[in-house]
Amino acid sequence: MTTTPAVHVRDLRKRYGTKQAVDGLDLTVEHGEIVAVLGPNGAGKTTTVEILEGHRTRDSGEVSVLGTDPGRADRTWRSRIGVVLQDAHDQAELTVRELVRHFALYYPRPRDPEELITAVGLADKARTRTRHLSGGQRRRLDVALGIVGRPELVFLDEPTTGFDPQARRSFWDLVRRLRDDGATILLTTHYLEEADNLADRCAVVRDGTVVALETPAALRASAADRVQVRWTEDGAPREVVTATPTAVVQELASRLGAEVPGLQVLRPTLEDVYLSLVGAQEP
Numbered sequence: 001m002t003t004t005p006a007v008h009v010r011d012l013r014k015r016y017g018t019k020q021a022v023d024g025l026d027l028t029v030e031h032g033e034i035v036a037v038l039g040p041n042g043a044g045k046t047t048t049v050e051i052l053e054g055h056r057t058r059d060s061g062e063v064s065v066l067g068t069d070p071g072r073a074d075r076t077w078r079s080r081i082g083v084v085l086q087d088a089h090d091q092a093e094l095t096v097r098e099l100v101r102h103f104a105l106y107y108p109r110p111r112d113p114e115e116l117i118t119a120v121g122l123a124d125k126a127r128t129r130t131r132h133l134s135g136g137q138r139r140r141l142d143v144a145l146g147i148v149g150r151p152e153l154v155f156l157d158e159p160t161t162g163f164d165p166q167a168r169r170s171f172w173d174l175v176r177r178l179r180d181d182g183a184t185i186l187l188t189t190h191y192l193e194e195a196d197n198l199a200d201r202c203a204v205v206r207d208g209t210v211v212a213l214e215t216p217a218a219l220r221a222s223a224a225d226r227v228q229v230r231w232t233e234d235g236a237p238r239e240v241v242t243a244t245p246t247a248v249v250q251e252l253a254s255r256l257g258a259e260v261p262g263l264q265v266l267r268p269t270l271e272d273v274y275l276s277l278v279g280a281q282e283p
């Protein structure tokens with residue numbers, strides 16, 4: 001295992017006209033990690049990821065992806081990266097199988113197209129022309145095309161947008177299998193549940209900088225002093241926010257009897273922590 005991180009970004013900056021889209025962003029992704037990049041619309045996630053993919057230039061800052069500056073990368077580097085863009089493919093007349101086989105030809109050590117089609121849940125669509133796929137099925141095909149070359153590092157841009165809940169869960173299993181095979185994964189998502197289930201660490205981006213880079217558990221723990229205890233007393237709903245919910249419940253039980261009416265103990269979710277980090281008002 002190499003000691004250089006898979007992705008290392010320091011003080012990254014990118015401006016479009018007067019808009020400072022990325023404003024001194026730092027990020028490190030270790031080999032074998034799944035990192036979710038979270039942030040409101042316009043926070044600078046796509047710009048950052050596209051710079052890491054070598055698809056956009058930067059104004060300044062240090063960027064190393066698999067040990068190489070993406071601004072100066074060659075074809076060999078590109079073959080080690082898997083990029084899953086939204087609606088990347090435009091070959092509507094080809095079938096799923098034809099398209100995956102076609103993409104496999106570009107790589108020295110591709111995955112087996114049939115196994116891959118099954119792994120992304122498209123086995124029964126292998127002979128379907130891609131223009132006849134549903135939105136969620138197209139996304140799964142995008143993913144298949146992004147990983148057919150057995151990339152060491154996979155970029156997934158909002159990969160499960162448009163998936164039904166079952167498809168989303170089987171997609172998460174697929175991403176975990178990729179990681180278990182040794183891949184590093186950087187994904188952007190607006191689904192906090194996705195980040196919570198999948199990510200080893202979450203990078204929360206606001207106004208072009210990373211404001212938190214932590215495990216989902218550590219992020220939740222940062223709000224451990226904001227547990228809501230709700231109950232009903234004298235026919236009216238009551239609520240306190242506390243760091244010691246057990247003590248509150250004990251006090252209520254001794255005062256109101258063993259079964260406190262309407263008792264609820266609500267621990268902060270990842271979404272609560274996220275919203276307090278980015279500000280509840282999204283643009």
Ligand SMILES: Nc1ncnc2c1ncn2[C@@H]1O[C@H](COP(=O)(O)OP(=O)(O)OP(=O)(O)O)[C@@H](O)[C@H]1O
Binds near residue numbers: 019039044045046048
């Ligand atoms: N090519 C461009 N030209 C001008 N401004 C741009 C360009 N691309 C992005 N921007 C602006 O830069 C800012 C950051 O955009 P970016 O797409 O990186 O955000 P994002 O976090 O990916 O948002 P979303 O969640 O909506 O995808 C936004 O204010 C956006 O309008």
